[in-house]
Amino acid sequence: MERQSNREGIKGWLNPGRYGLERVAYWLMRLTGLGLLVYFIAHVFETSSIVNGKEAWQKMLELTQTTEGHIILTIVIGMCVFHTANGIRVMLGQGGVGVGKPGRPDYPYKPASLNSRHKLCILASIGLAALAMMYGLAVLFGE
Amino acid sequence: MATITPKLSDEFPLTIASSTNSVTLRISKFNPKTDSTATFVEFKVPVQKWTTVLDIILAVKQHLDPSVAVRYSCRQASCGSCGMKINGKPALACYTKISELNSNVVTVEPMNNFPILRDLAVDFTQFFSTHKKLKPYIIRDDSEVTGDTKEFLQTPKEVEEYLQFSYCIKCGLCNSACPTMATDTSFIGPQALAQAYRYIADNRDNGKKDRLKIIDDSHGIWRCHFAGSCSQVCPKGVDPAMGIQLLRGYLLGFRK
Ligand code: HEM
Ligand code: SF4
Numbered sequence: 384m385e386r387q388s389n390r391e392g393i394k395g396w397l398n399p400g401r402y403g404l405e406r407v408a409y410w411l412m413r414l415t416g417l418g419l420l421v422y423f424i425a426h427v428f429e430t431s432s433i434v435n436g437k438e439a440w441q442k443m444l445e446l447t448q449t450t451e452g453h454i455i456l457t458i459v460i461g462m463c464v465f466h467t468a469n470g471i472r473v474m475l476g477q478g479g480v481g482v483g484k485p486g487r488p489d490y491p492y493k494p495a496s497l498n499s500r501h502k503l504c505i506l507a508s509i510g511l512a513a514l515a516m517m518y519g520l521a522v523l524f525g526e
Numbered sequence: 527m528a529t530i531t532p533k534l535s536d537e538f539p540l541t542i543a544s545s546t547n548s549v550t551l552r553i554s555k556f557n558p559k560t561d562s563t564a565t566f567v568e569f570k571v572p573v574q575k576w577t578t579v580l581d582i583i584l585a586v587k588q589h590l591d592p593s594v595a596v597r598y599s600c601r602q603a604s605c606g607s608c609g610m611k612i613n614g615k616p617a618l619a620c621y622t623k624i625s626e627l628n629s630n631v632v633t634v635e636p637m638n639n640f641p642i643l644r645d646l647a648v649d650f651t652q653f654f655s656t657h658k659k660l661k662p663y664i665i666r667d668d669s670e671v672t673g674d675t676k677e678f679l680q681t682p683k684e685v686e687e688y689l690q691f692s693y694c695i696k697c698g699l700c701n702s703a704c705p706t707m708a709t710d711t712s713f714i715g716p717q718a719l720a721q722a723y724r725y726i727a728d729n730r731d732n733g734k735k736d737r738l739k740i741i742d743d744s745h746g747i748w749r750c751h752f753a754g755s756c757s758q759v760c761p762k763g764v765d766p767a768m769g770i771q772l773l774r775g776y777l778l779g780f781r782k
């Protein structure tokens with residue numbers, strides 16, 4: 384049935400390379416959203432260890448002080464920054480802000496909603512996330 | 527692999543003797559009644575600078591394999607029949623030149639997110655019924671014929687509010703590129719949503735309330751994530767993504 388209806392399925396989400404920067408941003412938004420959700424659940428689990436006493440809490444905290452812990456936290460920083468910055472762009476866009484105005488279409492029909500303002504915001508979100516990750520790495524590994 | 531040998535006597539313009547380049551055309555063959563998976567058949571076909579993907583499919587159909595199922599009509603990006611996946615991306619076969627693909631291999635497959643009828647031909651039943659559900663016509667009590675004015679005048683500016691959305695040829699490429707369509711079988715989809723905007727933005731129309739009610743649904747406009755792929759592939763400059771975000775502006779109260 385799936386074959387006959389020929390839906391692209393999850394494969395369609397996982398393959399963002401064919402439709403330009405906006406589709407990449409969509410993919411990153413989903414990836415970072417889910418990543419943050421996983422982190423959030425893990426975070427609640429981790430901090431809840433405090434109810435088991437100081438010892439258990441300390442043990443959990445040590446996990447974040449390993450190299451792996453540092454790397455995971457750095458990724459979380461990157462996810463946070465991209466998701467927030469791009470989230471603001473997406474919310475504005477989805478409210479109709481900055482998506483261009485309808486007009487007379489002329490060949491070669493450049494879609495006004497995929498404009499340079501949005502592209503710039505996507506690139507800035509990625510850039511900010513990279514900067515934040517570098518700063519995070521410097522702080523975490525810098526001591 | 528079957529090959530078309532250029533012959534001067536051939537009527538088909540593709541097969542003129544001066545042709546020097548050739549490409550491999552890979553066509554996805556699938557009959558849901560008899561096959562469990564799609565298979566690719568390959569043909570070597572001569573091409574010119576101006577040859578389109580539809581040209582070589584029809585050349586194969588004429589000379590090598592008449593069984594290839596493909597839908598087309600106008601051959602000039604007007605009827606919306608020949609949408610398919612060309613080297614992985616949805617496009618009109620008649621509007622895609624081989625030379626712009628930058629590849630010696632041209633792979634054509636049926637559009638995603640539509641049921642396959644056979645080979646490259648897909649089923650538009652759900653697509654058109656969703657389009658109709660959005661009331662794609664002017665809604666008002668009086669008509670041009672009964673009024674004194676004979677026609678409802680619009681200024682050029684009023685026309686430009688909806689003109690680009692009226693360019694839609696119902697080819698379905700946008701629905702095929704949409705990532706929500708990829709998993710949500712009842713999503714209204716970019717084509718129909720853009721048409722809802724087309725009529726709402728028309729100052730002769732009074733159906734805004736009706737249409738907003740239809741799209742404000744669990745499988746309606748809120749499933750759009752503004753990935754923009756619909757606008758990326760639209761061959762007519764409709765920019766469905768813009769229409770959808772402007773529609774959402776009405777529902778969120780940012781627009782009147
Ligand atoms: C200030 C911070 C945040 C902002 C501005 C924000 C904004 C957004 C927006 C606008 C979307 C919808 C994107 C779309 O339409 O495709 C979204 C999706 C999502 N967000 Fe956030 N978010 C924030 C923080 C978080 C946090 C902390 C988490 C995790 C606990 C999270 C998890 C998710 C998930 C799972 C999705 C769904 C992803 C998808 O459907 O592709 N977000 N966020
Ligand atoms: S909006 Fe564009 S891509 Fe979608 S059906 Fe209409 S013409 Fe085709």
Ligand code: FES
Binds near residue numbers: 618
């Ligand atoms: S044959 Fe009509 S759009 Fe391609």
